[in-house]
Amino acid sequence: MEHKDNRYTISGTDIEEVKRKNGQSGMSYNEAIEWMAKTTGGRGTAIYSDTNMEEVKKQNQSVQDYNKNKA
Numbered sequence: 001m002e003h004k005d006n007r008y009t010i011s012g013t014d015i016e017e018v019k020r021k022n023g024q025s026g027m028s029y030n031e032a033i034e035w036m037a038k039t040t041g042g043r044g045t046a047i048y049s050d051t052n053m054e055e056v057k058k059q060n061q062s063v064q065d066y067n068k069n070k071a
Helices: 015-023 027-042 053-070
Strands: none
Touching: none
């Protein structure tokens, strides 16, 4: 059985329908990993984080300096 219409696979699957359903299925794997990294601080997900590490270090140092001077 030969299919000349590119809308269907050899087994008869409607490619456009699959694409439409995939578009409605929610986040992709990479989107989910990025979301978890940004909302939970997940381990091993630093590449997805938008945290400025140098700024965090400065803030931590400021707090430590303040606590030393207060004591």
